[in-house]
Amino acid sequence: MKVCITKNYEDMSRKAANIIFSQIITKPDCVLGLATGSSPVGTYKELIKSYENGDLDFSAVTSVNLDEYRGLSGDSDQSYRYFMNHNLFDHVNINKAHTYVPDGKEPDADKACKAHDDIINEVGGIDLQLLGLGHNGHIGFNEPSDVFPKGTHCVDLTESTIEANKRFFESESDVPRQAYTMGIQNIMMARKILVVVSGADKAAILKKVVDGPVTPQVPASILQFHPDVTIIADEAAAAEL
Numbered sequence: 001m002k003v004c005i006t007k008n009y010e011d012m013s014r015k016a017a018n019i020i021f022s023q024i025i026t027k028p029d030c031v032l033g034l035a036t037g038s039s040p041v042g043t044y045k046e047l048i049k050s051y052e053n054g055d056l057d058f059s060a061v062t063s064v065n066l067d068e069y070r071g072l073s074g075d076s077d078q079s080y081r082y083f084m085n086h087n088l089f090d091h092v093n094i095n096k097a098h099t100y101v102p103d104g105k106e107p108d109a110d111k112a113c114k115a116h117d118d119i120i121n122e123v124g125g126i127d128l129q130l131l132g133l134g135h136n137g138h139i140g141f142n143e144p145s146d147v148f149p150k151g152t153h154c155v156d157l158t159e160s161t162i163e164a165n166k167r168f169f170e171s172e173s174d175v176p177r178q179a180y181t182m183g184i185q186n187i188m189m190a191r192k193i194l195v196v197v198s199g200a201d202k203a204a205i206l207k208k209v210v211d212g213p214v215t216p217q218v219p220a221s222i223l224q225f226h227p228d229v230t231i232i233a234d235e236a237a238a239a240e241l
């Protein structure tokens with residue numbers, strides 16, 4: 001694991017965007033695995049700037065997102081499809097038909113999850129997977145558990161994740177209780193992984209991810225076994241390393 005420590009969120013975002021930039025330059029038809037949440041928003045802003053400057057062309061890029069709330073349609077402004085459109089896709093020349101987010105409106109969980117796994121296979125796997133880190137060590141919505149889940153699956157969100165995500169909803173009771181998420185095997189099969197971590201509230205979990213034992217109780221700890229992981233953490237998040 002390479003850990004790169006940056007001064008602050010903005011510096012973290014610029015460095016992460018540079019890595020994605022270089023991925024797109026060296027393989028214009030690459031497959032990006034993308035994440036939602038607060039951590040990658042600054043990275044997406046930097047990528048939009050590079051597109052606007054004429055330095056980056058997304059026309060041949062495919063993207064596959066990590067997760068989506070079960071029950072939300074892409075039109076709902078709390079859905080992860082909406083988030084991706086609003087924070088990245090609407091502002092660059094990516095072909096939206098080549099952007100894939102699990103279908104939250106598909107009530108049949110097996111069908112929704114199989115469809116997402118099939119897409120990942122059909123596009124030839126993920127070249128670069130961008131991740132944020134949950135306070136409990138989750139990546140995607142792979143919550144602490146006794147096993148590392150393999151493919152895309154339906155999860156019950158933990159109280160801590162519901163609590164952390166309620167800021168995007170009117171009230172806690174509006175937060176969906178389930179989500180479709182890529183599994184740990186989907187993530188680990190990405191050829192490169194980039195993790196962005198910011199803020200003092202992530203310091204204790206980042207220490208466990210980097211230096212603790214590899215355990216499904218800290219799902220992101222599995223990244224220690226991946227051959228090409230870069231963690232970009234700001235000073236506050238890296239305080240315990």
Ligand code: F6R
Pocket residue numbers: 034035036037038039040066067131132133134135138139140141
């Ligand atoms: C989002 C996702 C989650 C977030 C994590 C951190 O697609 O899969 O694992 O990356 O919850 O969220 P933030 O960045 O909001 O702290």
